[in-house]
Amino acid sequence: QVQLVESGGGLVQAGGSLRLSCAASGRTFSSYAMGWFRQAPGKEREFVACISWNGVSKYYVDSVKGRFTISRDNAKNTVYLQMNSLKPEDTAVYYCAADPGLAETLRYRNLEVWGQGTLVTVSS
Numbered sequence: 221q222v223q224l225v226e227s228g229g230g231l232v233q234a235g236g237s238l239r240l241s242c243a244a245s246g247r248t249f250s251s252y253a254m255g256w257f258r259q260a261p262g263k264e265r266e267f268v269a270c271i272s273w274n275g276v277s278k279y280y281v282d283s284v285k286g287r288f289t290i291s292r293d294n295a296k297n298t299v300y301l302q303m304n305s306l307k308p309e310d311t312a313v314y315y316c317a318a319d320p321g322l323a324e325t326l327r328y329r330n331l332e333v334w335g336q337g338t339l340v341t342v343s344s
Contacts, residue, residue: 222246222318222333229314229338232306236342240301242316242335250294253323255331256301258312258340265315267327269301277323284310306342313337 228240242254255270269280269290278290287306292299299316318333319326 222249222252224316224318224333224335226314226316226335226338229340231341231343234306234308234342234344236306237302237304238306238340240303240314240338240340242299244297244299244318246297248320249297249318252318252320253326254290254292254299255317255319255323255326256290256299256314257317258310258314259337260309260312268314270323270326271299272323279323279327303340306340308342308344311340311342313339
């Protein structure tokens with residue numbers, strides 16, 4: 221079973237950048253598709269980005285395209301979310317998730333492996 225720990229959240233001004241990390245334990249990390257989700261106060265959790273097991277395929281929600289980049293380093297068992305040009309509406313708790321299925325459909329599946337989340341606050 222993969223276990224996930226997010227880090228890198230914090231307070232940043234609008235227009236700034238942050239890089240989130242999600243460190244995974246377990247020898248099967250490299251075979252899992254990985255995703256980032258977020259939940260803003262009073263809202264449902266939403267998909268942000270995901271990446272295939274080999275890093276080739278990447279998918280993003282429209283609102284972050286061109287601003288966020290997902291990547292992974294299987295040698296370090298870590299997935300990243302580089303967030304640039306941050307906006308106040310990006311404020312949320314960000315969660316990473318792992319799934320052995322295809323990255324293409326990760327956002328639609330009932331995922332079972334989640335991290336504890338890291339808070340990102342963007343001030344205007």
